[in-house]
Amino acid sequence: MSLAIQAEGLVKRYGATTALDGVDLEVPTGSVLGVLGPNGAGKTTAVRILATLIRPDEGRALVGGRDVLRDPVGVRALIGLTGQYASVDEDLTGTENLVLIARLLDHSRAQARIRAAELLERFGLTEAAGRAVKTYSGGMRRRLDLAASLVGRPELIYLDEPTTGLDPHARNEMWQVVRDLVADGATVLLTTQYLEEADQLADRITVFDHGRVVAGGTARELKRQVGGQTLQVRPTVAADVREVARILTELTGIVPDADPATGLLTTPVADPALVSTVVRRLEDAGITADELALRLPSLDEVFLALTGDRAREEVPA
Template sequence: MNLAIEATGLVKVFGKNRAVDGLDLRVPAGSVYGVLGPNGAGKTTAVKMLATLLRPDGGRATVFGHDVLKQPNEVRARVSLTGQYASVDEDLTGLENLVLLGRLLGHRKRPARIRADQLLDAFGLTDAGNRQVKTYSGGMRRRLDIAASILNTPDLLFLDEPTTGLDPRSRNQVWEIVRAVVAQGTTVLLTTQYLDEADRLASRIAVIDHGKVIAEGTPGQLKSSVGAGTVHVRLRDAGRREEAERVLGRVLAAPVQRDADAFGLTVRVGTGGSESGAAEQASRTLSELAAAGIVVDDFSLGQPSLDEVFMALTDTVTKEPVA
């Protein structure tokens, strides 16, 4: 597997605080890799070390094979970073910001202007290009910030909580931009506290807490790791509910809850760590109910949400005794 980032045992200490405490990451190239964690988990500190803005106190990290400590210039040539707050100049127009940054990156005046116009058009900012950035909405500033990050198309783009504070429409616009950037071959490492954001964008996700990875995998794998799905059935005959309850309890080996609706039953089931485990159990349940002559009018199988996964994992870490 071609890796954009490989970090082993990465450590960063501020006084008595181990902000990053033995972080391990393997980020495949050409994808969106999500990093989830609560406030203070070490997400931003980890990004700054990988982007060569902070010097690690321990461990090792490479970006496309280049060591962040020994080859920082090679790393910087291939990455770009959009932080949590807009880095553009509010007193300049959107166009002036992009042209200025283009010149600083080595473009001549005309190519810098052409590239700026292209990005303003691609990010839906052409009409606002000649307005001062101080007049922009939060969503417009974030789009301009990301545009500035890809004046020279990077191989790796760090997006550190890019949609914090944005309204739903602006968030969706930023998500579309991220997808477009990845479609052009850029790898994106996305840190976020929004579970739906990671679920929609990332092909793999690392959950970090107290400066270390506590879980890693595809969104589906992380949801399965919680070990539960929800099976809901609605019977045609409410008089058969007690019998159906016994069948569900026997087949799924889990407590069955009677819904307020006299026809409904709900049960949380273990998945055994397999994405298909709950579906297999649910299929067996329907077969057993049919064999017993119990007619089911409605049936649903719900997977745990990423929110439930996040809460379960970080709550477990929080409750661990301190050595």
């Protein structure tokens, strides 16, 4: 497995604030790593170090095998960065913005116009190409921003909170754009505060909190890692709730949560095989259930368990 990004022990301090406190990251070539974390977790700081925009105080990072400190120019040639805040010029048109960047990257005037038109087409911006960016919607701006980072055909794309502030429709469009990039073979490092986004797009997820990596793995592994699975049972007859609760307590050693409004009983289970025992005991007792399901915790629950309540308060709804 070749690694597009390999970082070890990254530390970055701003006065009394430790933005990164010893972060390791690995991104296999051709994969999507989702860096998930609440406000101030250190996501942008990590991206900026990997983009050679700032230097770490400690640690080292290789991007495409090139050292960010010793060969920043080499690193910059490999990457495209779409920052958390728009970087395109509001007063220029979509075409003008992209042509300007292509010219900076040494394309001829003719090549620059061709590349700009290709990218505008790809991101559904052809119709708006001749309009000033200040007339664009939020989703159009983010797409233009992403297009701008792709002018130089980077192998590695950094997307810092690409959908923050977008409505669900624009977010879905952006997700599709990212999926297309990945299908074309790009390696993507994506930061996000949205669990669902990481779940949808990332092969692996690294969770940041307070400048540290607090968990990592696939979405499935993370869900497993936190508190196993949950069994939910809802007896058909409301009067059976007490008896079902008694059976569950006996089998798991834990008193289940009962929702009086819905009659739903919820209990953590360490061993999934327990479910068949529960089914048998209910049968023996002549109790039927409308609902009986074993589920993994949602990524939201995982995030909350890993980063504590602070995260929930700061994650936008």
